[in-house]
Amino acid sequence: MLTIQNLNLGYDNKTVLRIDDLQLNKGDIGCVLGPSGSGKSSFLHVVSGINSPMSGSIHLNQRIVFDAEVNVPASDRAVGMVFQDLCLFPHMTVAQNVAYGLHSIVKAARDSRIEEVLSLVELSDFASRFPYELSGGQQQRVAIARALAPRPEILLMDEPFSSLDPSLREQLASDLRVLLKKLGITALIVTHDQQEAFAMADKIAVFADGKCQQWGSAYDLYHTPVNQDVATFIGEGTFLKGQVVEKDGNLYISTALAELNTQEVTTANTIDARETPKLSIGETVSVLVRPDDILHRDKSAHKATVVNRQFRGAHIMYTLAISNGDEVLCLAPSHHDHQIGEAFGISLDVQHLIYF
Ligand SMILES: Nc1ncnc2c1ncn2[C@@H]1O[C@H](COP(=O)(O)OP(=O)(O)OP(=O)(O)O)[C@@H](O)[C@H]1O
Numbered sequence: 001m002l003t004i005q006n007l008n009l010g011y012d013n014k015t016v017l018r019i020d021d022l023q024l025n026k027g028d029i030g031c032v033l034g035p036s037g038s039g040k041s042s043f044l045h046v047v048s049g050i051n052s053p054m055s056g057s058i059h060l061n062q063r064i065v066f067d068a069e070v071n072v073p074a075s076d077r078a079v080g081m082v083f084q085d086l087c088l089f090p091h092m093t094v095a096q097n098v099a100y101g102l103h104s105i106v107k108a109a110r111d112s113r114i115e116e117v118l119s120l121v122e123l124s125d126f127a128s129r130f131p132y133e134l135s136g137g138q139q140q141r142v143a144i145a146r147a148l149a150p151r152p153e154i155l156l157m158d159e160p161f162s163s164l165d166p167s168l169r170e171q172l173a174s175d176l177r178v179l180l181k182k183l184g185i186t187a188l189i190v191t192h193d194q195q196e197a198f199a200m201a202d203k204i205a206v207f208a209d210g211k212c213q214q215w216g217s218a219y220d221l222y223h224t225p226v227n228q229d230v231a232t233f234i235g236e237g238t239f240l241k242g243q244v245v246e247k248d249g250n251l252y253i254s255t256a257l258a259e260l261n262t263q264e265v266t267t268a269n270t271i272d273a274r275e276t277p278k279l280s281i282g283e284t285v286s287v288l289v290r291p292d293d294i295l296h297r298d299k300s301a302h303k304a305t306v307v308n309r310q311f312r313g314a315h316i317m318y319t320l321a322i323s324n325g326d327e328v329l330c331l332a333p334s335h336h337d338h339q340i341g342e343a344f345g346i347s348l349d350v351q352h353l354i355y356f
Contacts, residue, residue: 001026001154002047003184006058009039009046010092013053016042019212024154024188028063029180031188033233034207040190043207044156045186048081049074061153080147082157086139094118095127095144099151101189117145117162120183132172136164139171141179148185155180157188161196194234208232222290223352231288231354236353238328239286239346243354244279251279253287253355256300256324257294257348260287279355288354289316291331300345304328306338320346 002024008147010016017039024030032040044076045051047058049065049072057067060079066074079154088097088338095114102110118124121141140160147155160176161169173196179188191197197204206221206229212225225231228239242253251258262279279285304320307327311334318330318338330346338344 002188003059005057007058008052009042009053013054013143013237015210017207017210017212022212022215024186024203026186027048027184028186028202029200030188030203030205031201032188032205032207033192033194033197036192038207040207041158044158044188044190048156049077053269068092077154080150080155082143084146084156084159084162086143088139088142088143093128093130094123097142098146101146114150117149121179122144137168145211153186153305157187157189159190167191170195170199171226178202204267206233208233225354228286228356235290237288237290240326240328241324242285242287244281244283244285246281249335253285255287255348256322256326260353261348262353285355288297289328289348289350291329293348294328294338295332295347295349296330296332297345297347300347303343304346305343306340309338309340312330
């Protein structure tokens with residue numbers, strides 16, 4: 001549905017973001033994650049046609065909408081937009097808001113389309129209400145209905161939850177996924193919240209340092225990040241120093257907590273998503289350690305001291321100092337209740353060996 005190639009976008013001839021290759025299939029939900037200023041909104045603007053990129057190509061539903069020769073205007077791109085603050089007209093009813101994008105069609109067809117989209121977002125009974133008479137989630141559904149009314153090929157959403165209560169966002173994100181999937185809508189959604197992206201996306205792009213660093217499933221990003229930036233940005237984790245050693249013809253990475261056999265714990269999907277770097281004996285590497293890779297083991301000889309702790313209900317997230325001074329995170333069931341300064345035994349159990 002959407003294919004982006006060799007895209008350079010920026011302002012005043014200065015590149016803000018480069019995307020080599022990004023493809024979103026019909027019916028899929030893509031999320032764009034990245035720190036503030038990484039180019040997320042700018043990207044939506046060039047896909048929608050509000051702005052033009054400096055170079056590259058954009059295909060929408062197998063039609064070129066931008067390349068060196070073509071620049072289809074926003075009004076002809078069949079793109080629906082839902083903005084950060086929803087931009088509902090406060091003085092118009094729900095039905096009038098939805099009608100806004102339908103002025104070019106005759107009244108009878110318009111009324112039936114309004115009824116149809118309001119029913120799709122389960123707001124049929126709210127047609128004559130004003131936005132201020134609706135909850136945040138209902139207002140968001142009106143904004144979606146308005147964007148969907150002209151039958152766009154793709155729906156673009158810029159931080160659709162930013163005006164809503166943080167405690168509601170994760171639930172609304174998964175509700176939105178259910179709705180978009182039910183309607184078979186292809187969507188590209190900008191967010192800065194990983195949990196939202198994880199709850200919604202089939203594919204996630206990570207924008208950082210002027211480029212799209214990785215485009216993959218949440219699983220790929222978490223377990224097979226392409227570089228240290230993505231590894232640090234996605235999920236929680238720390239790095240352990242390691243040295244490459246050889247034993248019985250196998251390469252191991254020797255860390256303060258364990259010797260990791262590079263053959264045994266490097267899984268097939270690790271190799272698929274990133275090119276595993278070649279290791280040479282004696283080389284120093286950084287091993288990515290996720291909080292669930294560190295197990296609470298009373299009998300272990302490796303004792304670690306609690307530097308910080310964060311109670312999360314079922315679990316406690318510990319920051320632990322180990323013997324060589326490195327710090328690691330450990331997600332332990334909360335019945336293992338240790339205070340700052342206490343030491344307990346840990347072991348390293350890496351399922352996906354990722355090193356840089
Ligand atoms: N119209 C503009 N003219 C010049 N520079 C701009 C313009 N719009 C955005 N920029 C710059 O482009 C960069 C990317 O901005 P953009 O708004 O796309 O980032 P973002 O990832 O959406 O940020 P945020 O998460 O804070 O909304 C920023 O450095 C910003 O200052």
